[in-house]
Amino acid sequence: MSGAARTLVLFPDAHGIARGKLVNRDCTRAVRVGFSSGVFSKDVYGHPVLFPVLAKPFGAADIKVDVTDHDGRELEGFATGLLGASAIAIGAVTDPRGDPHPLDFRAHLGNLLERTTGLCETRIGAELEFYLIGDDDRVHLAPDGQAYAFGGIGLRQRCLSDMLDALDGAGIVWRDLSQENEHDQYEIALAHTDPLEQADRIFLARMICRTVAASHGLRCTFIAVEHKDRSPSNLHLHVSARFDGSDMNASSKRIASGMRHVLDEAFLTLSPTRNSRHAQNIASFRSGASDISDGGRFSALRRLEEDGTPRVELRTPTSDANPYLAILLVLAGMNTAAASDAFPEPRPLDFDFANSITAFEESRLARAALPDETVSLYASMKRHEAQKAAEFATFEAERGALLKVL
Template sequence: MDEQQGPRERGARAEEARQVAARLHAEGVSGVLLTWVDNAGITRVKGVPVRRLEHAAAWGVGASPVFDTFLVDDSATRSRFLGGPDGDLRLHPDLDRAVPLAAQPGWAWAPADRYTQEGEPHPGCQRGFARRMAERAREWGLEFRCAFEVEWVAARAGGPAEEPDHPTQGPAYGMERMIDLSDCLRDLLRALDDQGVAVHQVHPEYAPGQYELSVAAEDPVAAADTCVLVRQTVRAVSARHGLRVSFAPAVEAGTVGNGGHLHLSPWRGARNLCHGGAGPHGLTSEAEAFLAGVLEELPALLAVGAPGPGSPLRLVPSHWAGVYQCWGRENREAALRLVTGSRGEESSAANAEVKCFDGAANPYLVTGAVIAAGLAGLAAGRTLPPEVHGDPATWPEGRLEQLGVRRLPGTVAESLAHFRRSALLREAMGEVLHDVLCAVRQAETELFAGSPPEQVVAATRWRY
C-alpha cells in the first residue's frame, strides 16, 4: 500500500478535511466539486456534500476507470489495460487547493488525485504524472514555473447551434469588445481574485467573440490546477451573463481558434535559468538543453498538446499558431517562442512559450510531457538549432529545407504516429497512460475520419 494511503496518513487527511470543511461551511458552502481531466481534454466531476469531505479525503470517492477511455463525444474505446465496465478508482481531493467558487454560490472546488481501491496511485492518473515529472526535475535540482494562457469564444446562450451568436462584433483586440462585455469581464476578475487566482491581464483576441486571460506562474501541477479553475470560472461567470463559452481549438471553420499556450521557465534555487547565461539571448546551457529537448520532441508532444479532432484546423501558417518546428525570440510564428522580458525584468520574466498547444489538451499531461522532453534534452546535452526570424510560410521555396525547419504534423494521425514511437514519452508516462492515450487519439481519429471541417467543428464546439 502506498504510504499516502496508510492509516496514519488517512487520519491526518481526515483531520485536515474537518478543518477545511468547517471553514467552507462557515463561508456558506454546501458541496464540493472534485475534478479531474480525462484524456480527451474534458473536465469530469463528482460532487460531495461539504459534511462528507472528511470521508472523501480519507477514503476517496468512487469513479470508474472507464473515464480514461472516453472520447470527446462521450463514447468510449478500450486500451490494453483500461476500458469496459469493470473496476473502480478513488478520487482524493487536494485539500490545499479547496476554494469556494465565487460564481457558483454554495459550491467549492478541489482537484482530485486518483488511486486504486488498494490504495496505490492509479497509473493512468494525469495529475499524478505531472507530479512525478516535477519530482524528477527536482532530482536534477530544478523547479519549474509554469502558466497557461486561456482563450475562449463567447456566444449568447440559446443562440443557433450551427453558428455562435457573438455578443460583440468589434474589431480584433478592440476596446469596443471590452465595453460590450464590460460587466461580465469585471465579474470574472472579481471571481478569480476571490478564488486566489493572480490574473496578469485579460484582453479581446483576434476571432469574433474571443478573449484571452493570463495568470501568474506556479509549479507545474498548480499551473494545471489553475487552468482548470480559470476555465470553470469563465464558464460559470459567463452563464450568469446569458453567455455560453467554448475553449475548443476550432469554434468556427476558417477562423482563428483557441490556443492553450504553455509558458515555463526552469529555475535552480532563486535563479531563472532562462536569463544570465552565455547562450542565445542569455539562456544558460541548462535552459538551452532543456528547450532543445522540447523542440526536438514537438511532433510527438503535439499528440498531447493539440490532440482534439479540431486541433489541426487551428494549426494554420501565418496565424500565430506556431506550426513550424523552430524557435525564435519573440517570434509568434515559431512553435517555441523565447520571451526575454523587458530590460531590467529579465531575471524574473524570461521564459519560453509553447505556442502550438490548444484548449483540447489536458493541462496535466502537457506540463508532465513537456518537462519529460526537456529533461531528456538536458541529459543529452542538446543545443538549440539556429534561431528563426520572421514567418517561415513566406520564405522562398527550398529555404525551409536548407535551414532544417520542418512543418509540424498537420493531422492528429501524424502526431499520434510520432507519439507511438516516442520511447521518451512512453517511459515517462508509463505503459498504462501512454497506451490509453494512443487508444483515445486513435479512436477519435477514426470517429471523425472523412468529416469535413464544418462537421468536426459543429461536433466539438461546445465539448470543451
C-alpha cells in the same frame, strides 16, 4: 444553494476536462468519492471508451477519487455562489484494480516532479484563449474584432468581469485579460507558478469560465478551431528555470531544446484533436514549423526576458490541450535536454492526426515520462477518436459534438 461545508471534488479526465461531484463535506479531512469508470475515459466527443483491462466486469467497475486535506482550495466571494461550494479539491484517481489510474496525467506530473531534482523550481505561465458564443447579434455591432481592442470586452463586460471575480475567488491569479484577433475571442493570462499549480489553474479556469458564461446565457468554448475562417484558440505556455546569472543563456537553451523534442515526438500532447489540426490552414500568430526566434510572434518558440528572467514561450499548444499532459511532456523534454545541445534546423510540423498518434506511441520521450500502459491506452483512445471523427460528414457536425464537451 448554500455552499457551507460543501466541497466540489474534481478530477481531470484523460483530456484534462473537469469532472466531479459536489459532496456535503469540507476539505479538512480525507474523502474518497466513487465514479463510473467510463466517465474517466470518455473520448473527446463524450462517448465512453471502456478498456477491458480497466473495467471488471467490463463497463461496471468504479473508479475512486482520493482527496487529502492538502488538496483543498478554499473558495471565496463570487466563486462560492457560482459553484455552490465552499471549497474545491482535485483528487487522485484509482482504477478498478485499485491501482493509480494510468490515464491520470495529473498524478503522472506530480510523480515526475517528485522524482526529478530541480523541476519543481521551474516556473510556468499560461495564456488561455477562448470564444464566447451567444444567440444574439450584439457581436456584429462591435467596433472591431482586432487584438487588444475593447469592443468585445465592453459588450461582454458583465460576463468577463464575473469570470475574473470567480477566478479571484478560487485563488487563481490572473495578469491580464485581452480581446484577441476575432469578435468574441478573448485571452486570460495566468500568473507564473510552479508546474503542477499552473496546470491546476488552467484546468480550473476552463471549468470556471464555462460555468460563468452559461450563467449569462453564453457558451465559453475551448475548441481549437471554432470556425474555419476565424483564428484558432491557443494555450501559450511560458517557461523559465532557476539560474544563477552566469547560465542564463544555457537555461533558455535547455528549455527550448526540450520543447523541440516535444514538437518532434509528442505533438499529439499539444494539439490533441483532429479539430485542432485545422489550425495549420488558418493565418494566425503561430508557426507550422519547429522554429525559434527572439521575441518574434510567428515562431513555434520565442525567447523572451521579463524582469531580468529569461523564458521561452511555446506557442503551439491549442486551447483544447490537456494542461497536465502538455506540461508533463515539456518538463520531460527539459529533463532529457542538455544546455549544450545545438538547436537544429527547424522542421515542418506534421499535422496529420494519425501520424501524431503513431509518433507519440513510438516516442522515447513519452515512454520515459509515462508508463508503457499509459502511452498505449492514450494512443488507443486517440485512434478511437480518429475513427469517430471520420463519421462526421462536415466540419460543423464535428464542431457541434465538440461544443458539448469543450
